[in-house]
Amino acid sequence: MFEQPSGAAPAAEPAVLVQGLRKSYGKGSSTVEAVRGIDLRVEAGELFGFLGPNAAGKSTTIKILCTLLQPTAGTATVAGHDVVRERTEVRRHIGLVFQETTLDDYLTAEQNLRFHADIYGIPRRLVAGRIEAVLDMVGLSDRRGSVVRTFSGGMKRRLEIARGLLHSPRVLFLDEPTIGLDPESRSTLWTYIDVLRRQEDITVFLTTHYMDEAERCDRIAIVDQGTVGALGTPSGLKASVGHDRVRLTTADDAAAAAVIEERLGLETTHERSGLVVLAPDGERVVPQLFELGLTVRAVSVSRPTLDDVFLAYTGSRLQERMAAAGPARRGGRPA
Numbered sequence: 001m002f003e004q005p006s007g008a009a010p011a012a013e014p015a016v017l018v019q020g021l022r023k024s025y026g027k028g029s030s031t032v033e034a035v036r037g038i039d040l041r042v043e044a045g046e047l048f049g050f051l052g053p054n055a056a057g058k059s060t061t062i063k064i065l066c067t068l069l070q071p072t073a074g075t076a077t078v079a080g081h082d083v084v085r086e087r088t089e090v091r092r093h094i095g096l097v098f099q100e101t102t103l104d105d106y107l108t109a110e111q112n113l114r115f116h117a118d119i120y121g122i123p124r125r126l127v128a129g130r131i132e133a134v135l136d137m138v139g140l141s142d143r144r145g146s147v148v149r150t151f152s153g154g155m156k157r158r159l160e161i162a163r164g165l166l167h168s169p170r171v172l173f174l175d176e177p178t179i180g181l182d183p184e185s186r187s188t189l190w191t192y193i194d195v196l197r198r199q200e201d202i203t204v205f206l207t208t209h210y211m212d213e214a215e216r217c218d219r220i221a222i223v224d225q226g227t228v229g230a231l232g233t234p235s236g237l238k239a240s241v242g243h244d245r246v247r248l249t250t251a252d253d254a255a256a257a258a259v260i261e262e263r264l265g266l267e268t269t270h271e272r273s274g275l276v277v278l279a280p281d282g283e284r285v286v287p288q289l290f291e292l293g294l295t296v297r298a299v300s301v302s303r304p305t306l307d308d309v310f311l312a313y314t315g316s317r318l319q320e321r322m323a324a325a326g327p328a329r330r331g332g333r334p335a
C-alpha cells in the first residue's frame with residue numbers, strides 16, 4: 001500500500017516507517033487530535049517533505065519520530081529502531097533541527113559543536129576532523145571562532161544543521177528549516193542542504209509550508225488536519241490532479257470554445273481572464289488553435305502547481321489557509 005520513490009529500488013530497511021500513528025493532546029472535551037492515523041514509508045537516501053498548513057500535525061509527527069513525544073496509538077521506526085521501545089538507538093541515528101534555535105549565543109560556533117560532540121560521545125580523535133567537515137559543508141569554516149550572537153538568522157540555522165550532522169546521523173529531521181529567514185538566506189540554506197545530500201549518505205525528512213521547498217523533495221506527503229491527503233513525487237502529484245490550462249483571448253471566445261470542443265474534443269471553461277482550454281499537454285494544443293483558423297490575441301500555458309494539488313486534496317489553497325491563520329499564529333499553539 002506504500003508508494004515507492006520513482007526509479008529507486010526499495011531498500012531492505014526504510015529510513016522511516018510509520019503505521020497507524022495517532023497523537024492526542026489533553027483530555028475530555030479539550031482533547032486535540034493532532035495526528036489522526038498516519039501511514040508512510042521513507043526510503044534511505046530520500047529527501048522527503050511533509051507539506052501542510054499551521055496545525056496540520058507536522059511538528060507533532062516529527063517530534064514522535066525524534067522520540068520527544070510518545071504516540072497515543074500506532075507505531076514508528078527510524079533507521080530500523082522503534083521510537084518508543086528503542087529511544088536511545090533512535091537518538092543515536094538522527095539529527096534534529098527545530099524551529100526554535102537551541103544554540104548557545106554566548107559560545108563560538110566551534111564551542112557549540114564541541115559541546116554537542118561531548119553529549120553524543122563522539123571519540124575525541126574524530127571530533128576535530130568532523131567539526132571541520134560539517135562547518136565546511138555549511139560554509140561557516142571562516143566563522144568558527146565567532147560567537148553565535150554575532151551571526152545572522154541564516155548563519156545560525158546553518159550552524160544548527162552542522163550540529164545536527166556532527167555525529168553522522170542516518171536521518172536528519174528539519175522542522176521548517178527556513179522559517180523566519182529572508183529569501184536570500186532561504187536560498188543559501190538550500191544550497192547547503194543540496195551539498196550535504198551529495199556528501200553524506202543521509203535521509204532528510206523535512207516539514208514545510210513552502211511550495212518551492214516541497215518541489216525540491218523526492219517525494220512529499222500533503223498533511224492536513226492530522227492525516228496524509230496525498231503522497232507521491234511532486235511531478236506525479238501534479239499530474240494526478242489533471243490538465244494543463246491554456247488561457248486564450250480571441251476575437252470571439254464563445255465561438256472559439258465551440259470550435260475547440262467540436263474539432264479538438266477538449267473541454268473549455270470561461271474565467272475572468274478569458275477562455276481556458278483544459279488539455280493533457282498544453283504546449284501541443286497551441287499550434288492546433290492556430291490551425292483551426294482562430295484569431296488568437298493572447299495565449300499562455302500553465303501547468304498544475306502543488307497549490308492546485310493541495311486544493312484538490314484538501315478543498316482549500318495552502319496560502320489561503322496560512323493567511324487565515326495570520327502571522328501571530330505562526331508556530332503557535334491554539335488560542
Ligand SMILES: Nc1ncnc2c1ncn2[C@@H]1O[C@H](COP(=O)(O)OP(=O)(O)OP(=O)(O)O)[C@@H](O)[C@H]1O
Pocket residue numbers: 025026032033034052053054055056057058059060061329330331332333334
Ligand atoms: N503541547 C501541545 N499541547 C496541546 N496542543 C498541542 C500541543 N502541540 C501541538 N498541539 C496542537 O496540535 C495540533 C497540531 O500541531 P502541530 O504543531 O503538530 O502542527 P504543525 O503542522 O507543525 O503546525 P505549525 O506549522 O504551526 O508548526 C494543533 O492544533 C496544535 O495546536
